[in-house]
Amino acid sequence: MIARGALLLAALTLVLAGCGGGAPSTPPGPSAPGPVATPPPPKPPGMAALAEVGAPLPPIPYATKQRRDPFSPVVIVSQGGKGLQVGSVKLVGVIQGRQWPLALVEAPDGIGYILKPGDTLGDGRVTQITADSVSFAVAGPPSQKSSSVTLRLRTD
Numbered sequence: 001m002i003a004r005g006a007l008l009l010a011a012l013t014l015v016l017a018g019c020g021g022g023a024p025s026t027p028p029g030p031s032a033p034g035p036v037a038t039p040p041p042p043k044p045p046g047m048a049a050l051a052e053v054g055a056p057l058p059p060i061p062y063a064t065k066q067r068r069d070p071f072s073p074v075v076i077v078s079q080g081g082k083g084l085q086v087g088s089v090k091l092v093g094v095i096q097g098r099q100w101p102l103a104l105v106e107a108p109d110g111i112g113y114i115l116k117p118g119d120t121l122g123d124g125r126v127t128q129i130t131a132d133s134v135s136f137a138v139a140g141p142p143s144q145k146s147s148s149v150t151l152r153l154r155t156d
Contacts, residue, residue, distance in 0.1 A: 086121060092106045094134070101117075103115045103129045115134065121136070124137060125139075
């Protein structure tokens with residue numbers, strides 16, 4: 001215990017002696033000049049000429065070589081009379097959710113869909129869902145305005 005105290009006292013004395021308040025030391029003199037920064041290499045003359053001219057580049061042809069064109073859409077949406085029609089589905093149920101109500105509709109092939117206001121189904125968009133009905137805005141031909149279709153819940 002005494003050895004530990006003596007060691008602590010000696011360390012404290014050395015630390016305090018090093019913190020002496022003598023005159024500040026002078027800063028070191030100027031050293032040898034360091035490496036000089038070199039300017040960045042100039043741009044290749046071909047790139048500068050293209051940037052200045054701004055001439056349009058010729059189109060580059062793309063040969064598919066019997067492969068699919070990567071710039072064409074993978075899924076093609078048909079706008080014909082095919083597909084799901086709002087008049088062909090039936091309203092099966094309505095769920096009153098916390099954020100918005102949900103409508104459960106069933107297609108003729110037995111597939112069910114869960115819809116919220118703003119969703120699209122076939123040729124229509126859901127505009128309103130009440131406790132016993134769902135309303136759709138159905139887009140007609142461009143010469144006509146959109147019509148409204150309302151599906152009511154069957155009461156058995």
